[in-house]
Amino acid sequence: MSRHKILVIEDETALLEALRYNLEREGFEVLTATDGLSGLQRAQSVLPDLIVLDLMLPVLEGLEVCRRLRDDANTRTIPIVMVTARGEEIDEVVGFQMGADDYVAKPFKVRPLLQRVKALLRRTNVREDQTASIAEQGVEIDRWRHRATLDGRVLPLTPTEFRLLWSLARQPGRAFSRHELMDASMGEDVASLDRTIDVHVKSLRQKLGDRAELIETVRGVGYRFKEASASN
Template sequence: MKQQYKVLLVDDEPDILELLQYNLEKEGYLVRTALNGRKGVEEARAFQPDVVLLDIMMPEQDGVETCRQMRDMSELQNSYIIFLTARAEEYSEIAAFDVGADDYIIKPIKPRALMSRLTALFRRETKKKKNSNKINVGELVIDRTSYTVNIGEQQVTLPRKEFELLFFLAQNPNKVFSRDDLLHNIWGSDVYVLARTVDVHIRKVREKIGEGYITTIKGVGYKFELN
């Protein structure tokens, strides 16, 4: 039986919610909606969606703060958060990725293109699960089957993209990857994000697991250090 994925739509424009809900349900997704950020957080906690599609400019609470709160929720640790927004400024995109967004799409929304994007996202996810394994480096244990990271007895919580970035680098120890390499392998070729997004995620991973694992090769990129 085909898995039925859950999608939460958070936008203050009822017409956009109605359009996206119609197209998503037609493709077999389970859908819930919210008209503002606060309600979106409540719905996310109850619904535990696989994907959140989130606007930035909303009443009561904007999308960036909403994303930050969702990323602090254990229920959404493995959920994708994708911004759908009219805000095309670079600083807005950086702010979105800084709080844990997985993708950033500029309105106007093309429903068919969005459906294709979600299909590709879940196809990659299924492929990753089939190739699940565990990496042990000293006290550091990275387990893709459970999406957990442990340092000794302490479990560290990483949002999905931070986890995938760490796992990819650790799976290829002592090999240097440019930002473009990492964007292609972690975010995919069908997603446009800024190169700075990699730097933001690397910084966050280092804050959580320590500075000794991922090395910056100036002017080139990053590598996972294995002595």
């Protein structure tokens, strides 16, 4: 079985080498880049299984790298863990809106980051003995092909958004708590705040466009996928 390829895009040499050492010790094949443009080009040529992306990068900043990766059909579904020296809430929100799957603020311990990487890879590669596709109110999801469409139009979803939509759409009408949705889409061992799911839901609704009402807010609980027979 081939090893997972992890691309680390980080301009701090000491941190880059520490991440390389610890990821390789966990059995990953590690590729690196020290600026945003070369990191983007390497991601597009190698198509790694996951990207650890610094926010503050020379040549091309991390948010722009993330945006371009999500705009490219070949790299759209690659999980991205964004790393930044900034710790303000607004930076985390912007990172998720740009398509990051998880977010770690510096300074951080390497072990929790490794847990996040493993959790995202497990969620990306899981193949459960369950229905592989869903068709619900114009939304069609093929889990094994990792493809979601709305009325025949392909939805440009991030890996987390895809798993979030799958979790909701497979049980229309069921109210999911934010904790349940974080577990289903990001992994139970990933420490995230409630607003994390809120940001992903907001982005998912934007991509659903005039069908955004398919994802309903359940006050005091979380979210649900609208039942076909439910009234407004």
